[in-house]
Amino acid sequence: MKKALICGISGQDGAYLAQLLLSQGYSVCGTSRDAQMSAFRNLVYLGIKDQVKLESMALTDFRSVLQILTKIQPDEIYNLAGQSSVGLSFEQPVETLESVATGTLNLLEAIRFLGLPIKLYNAGSSECFGDTGGIGATETTPFRPRSPYAVAKAAAFWEVANYREAYGLFACSGILFNHESPLRPERFVTQKIVAAACRIAQGTKEKLYLGNIQIQRDWGWAPEYVEAMYLMLQQKQPDDYVIATGTSSSLEEFVASAFASLNLDWQNHVVVDQSLFRPTDLAVGKGNPAKAKQQLGWAAKYKMQDVVKMMVAARLENISGK
Numbered sequence: 001m002k003k004a005l006i007c008g009i010s011g012q013d014g015a016y017l018a019q020l021l022l023s024q025g026y027s028v029c030g031t032s033r034d035a036q037m038s039a040f041r042n043l044v045y046l047g048i049k050d051q052v053k054l055e056s057m058a059l060t061d062f063r064s065v066l067q068i069l070t071k072i073q074p075d076e077i078y079n080l081a082g083q084s085s086v087g088l089s090f091e092q093p094v095e096t097l098e099s100v101a102t103g104t105l106n107l108l109e110a111i112r113f114l115g116l117p118i119k120l121y122n123a124g125s126s127e128c129f130g131d132t133g134g135i136g137a138t139e140t141t142p143f144r145p146r147s148p149y150a151v152a153k154a155a156a157f158w159e160v161a162n163y164r165e166a167y168g169l170f171a172c173s174g175i176l177f178n179h180e181s182p183l184r185p186e187r188f189v190t191q192k193i194v195a196a197a198c199r200i201a202q203g204t205k206e207k208l209y210l211g212n213i214q215i216q217r218d219w220g221w222a223p224e225y226v227e228a229m230y231l232m233l234q235q236k237q238p239d240d241y242v243i244a245t246g247t248s249s250s251l252e253e254f255v256a257s258a259f260a261s262l263n264l265d266w267q268n269h270v271v272v273d274q275s276l277f278r279p280t281d282l283a284v285g286k287g288n289p290a291k292a293k294q295q296l297g298w299a300a301k302y303k304m305q306d307v308v309k310m311m312v313a314a315r316l317e318n319i320s321g322k
């Protein structure tokens with residue numbers, strides 16, 4: 001039985017990945033900074049909390065990382081931990097850099113120190129590209145990070161690439177574009193919109209305040225993005241891959257689609273609020289997942305419209321208490 005360690009198991013991707021690996025027959029151990037304080041709601045939502053071994057681990061603390069790796073001795077590690085909000089990174093730049101860049105470095109150092117044949121997946125981010133314009137970014141597109149989060153993710157990406165080259169570690173980065181699901185917290189714009197639209201459809205009189213709705217993103221479906229993470233570690237050689245749908249839509253289109261699916265006209269309910277604009281933002285995010293298709297056999301089945309429908313359906317089901 002293969003053993004997987006998921007760092008940051010309490011988040012959206014950690015929960016879906018745990019579900020996938022369990023279905024593949026893995027023994028799954030997941031970490032969170034303080035496992036005794038976390039309710040692991042996403043694991044509960046998916047009905048898998050009892051099948052996962054949970055440990056406390058602080059990625060920024062080398063001793064803690066070394067202790068857990070020595071104890072679990074996993075075949076595969078998935079690093080999904082660290083501060084994941086671009087917006088919050090402008091308020092907490094140091095915490096973002098430490099949790100993402102130092103955290104990844106500690107994992108790489110611990111694997112190197114132990115000398116075990118552990119494979120590492122690292123959660124990279126399309127934010128590293130900066131503005132892609134209308135041309136989908138590939139693995140060779142240069143990074144031009146435009147947020148503290150993107151700077152941290154770019155550092156972590158190069159740490160992984162360097163340890164692969166310098167010490168021969170089996171380490172990969174998935175450069176994932178935005179991927180959403182019912183497990184997304186409302187801090188991210190898709191769930192913020194879906195939650196408000198559903199409340200309005202149920203009769204609340206609130207307004208939905210949003211920042212820049214002209215931005216475009218390549219939005220995909222998180223449960224299928226975790227399949228790409230798994231596939232990267234099953235290849236003969238470690239490598240980095242862009243994971244995206246290949247199509248981008250504006251935030252205005254996302255909003256219109258969410259409200260229309262509830263028979264509402266978004267223009268009656270949405271207010272653009274300048275105070276929610278970011279100091280720097282990406283006008284367009286678009287990926288080209290051709291390499292993932294060719295080498296991993298992975299392609300996104302769901303596009304933005306499908307994501308909206310599935311998120312709205314899940315929200316309504318939750319409200320009705322099913």
Ligand SMILES: C[C@H]1O[C@H](OP(=O)(O)OP(=O)(O)OC[C@H]2O[C@@H](n3cnc4c(=O)[nH]c(N)nc43)[C@H](O)[C@@H]2O)[C@@H](O)[C@@H](O)C1=O
Binds near residue numbers: 176187188190276
């Ligand atoms: C690939 C990347 O994907 C995600 O990062 P993100 O793209 O920043 O995600 P988001 O949902 O916070 O923002 C999307 C866009 O929507 C704009 N926007 C307008 N109005 C609001 C608003 O009211 N709230 C938010 N959150 N955004 C808003 C906002 O300015 C931005 O342009 C993370 O998974 C990250 O971990 C990651 O790696």
